[in-house]
Amino acid sequence: MLLKNILHNNSDKIIRMFTGIIQAVGQIEHISPVGEDVKLSINCAGLDVDDVNIGDSIAVNGVCLTVVTFNDNHFNVHVSHETLSVTTGLNQVHPVNLEKALRLSDRLGGHLVSGHVDGVGEVVSFEPLGDCWKLDIRAPHAISKYIVVKGSICVDGVSLTVNTVNKDTLSINLIPHTLENTTLKLLSAGSRVNLEVDQIARYVERMTEWAAEDNELRG
Known part of the structure; x- marks a missing residue:
């Protein structure tokens, strides 16, 4: 019942949610300007x-x-100027992480993700650590207060666990899978990433x- 309540608001309108478990890697293949917006054609084979x-x-x-057209192994989306201004990686031809919206019957393998980016981070370092890789990201100061050790964070759509936090910099260990x-795996120092x-x-802060x-x- 809790998940059902989260996925619906008071007007019973479905709220789209994700889990941060990537289902496929696609490719932005074509970008068409539409005024200040863009239309993307994404290969989702x-x-x-x-x-x-x-x-x-x-x-x-x-x-x-939102999928606006669909054919064969491609779907098209319209990305507003506002979305482009607060995210990264949607205005260039390159591989992208893809995940369909969560259904009520799905397992919650990662954590609840809204798909609304809170800020753009910058990769400070990305280095091997045994069989894994250590990823350090500098987050915008405004959202750093929400990032805690052993808490969850979404990086370019991927649900990850925070290992350490030092001021505005968080560290994550990435396993081979x-x-x-x-x-x-394509990241390097200086890369920009979407963070949620x-x-x-946020709920705890508001409460x-x-x-x-x-x-x-009450006085």
């Missing part, structure tokens, strides 16, 4: 699209986008603020 329809949501590198099945913090942190405001009103 590795994605199971049997249940995809026009109007469905697909997370592209962590950004929730994650590298093999996502675009994260765990929504629970704390509301409680403080309520206590102040």
